[in-house]
Amino acid sequence: MRQKTSIFLILGLLAALAGCEEDLSRKTDAELGLNAQQARGRRVYQVHCASCHSAYTTSSSKGPTMKGLYRKQYLPSGLVANDRFVEDAIVKGRRMMPALGGAMSQQDLADLVAYLHTL
Numbered sequence: 814m815r816q817k818t819s820i821f822l823i824l825g826l827l828a829a830l831a832g833c834e835e836d837l838s839r840k841t842d843a844e845l846g847l848n849a850q851q852a853r854g855r856r857v858y859q860v861h862c863a864s865c866h867s868a869y870t871t872s873s874s875k876g877p878t879m880k881g882l883y884r885k886q887y888l889p890s891g892l893v894a895n896d897r898f899v900e901d902a903i904v905k906g907r908r909m910m911p912a913l914g915g916a917m918s919q920q921d922l923a924d925l926v927a928y929l930h931t932l
């Protein structure tokens with residue numbers, strides 16, 4: 814009886830772990846619980862950022878992951894993780910990060926930042 818219980822526990826644990834590995838990038842906006850603005854921001858992200866940054870895994874691509882960007886106190890550069898410094902990095906670039914301000918409207922930027930807050 815005891816052994817059975819532990820087998821179920823292990824199976825449960827494995828299922829939970831598998832859940833963590835789920836590829837959230839394949840989920841729809843609705844499944845991710847994004848509102849209209851965040852969903853528009855996700856499109857902007859896919860066009861301008863996804864080639865260099867992962868959104869849902871902690872692995873670095875050409876640039877650092879955006880997962881949990883605002884959940885940490887500091888950005889990878891050491892600046893405080895707030896809208897001012899994030900927008901600044903996007904618009905003017907930062908070190909190896911190219912400036913992308915010219916590639917998007919003020920509305921795109923606002924939508925993008927709203928989306929980054931969901932990561």
Ligand code: HEC
Nearest residue numbers: 861862865875876877888889890902903907908909910913
């Ligand atoms: C051509 C590749 C490339 C693209 C496209 C790109 N980035 Fe980056 N990004 C980088 C690199 C490389 C860094 C690391 C910069 C460094 O520290 O040298 C970075 C750093 C960052 C940082 C951290 C800044 C800090 O202060 O630590 C943020 C936030 C960021 N990028 C957001 C974005 C967003 C949002 C987009 C889309 C609008 C984007 N990036 C598009 C390459 C890119």
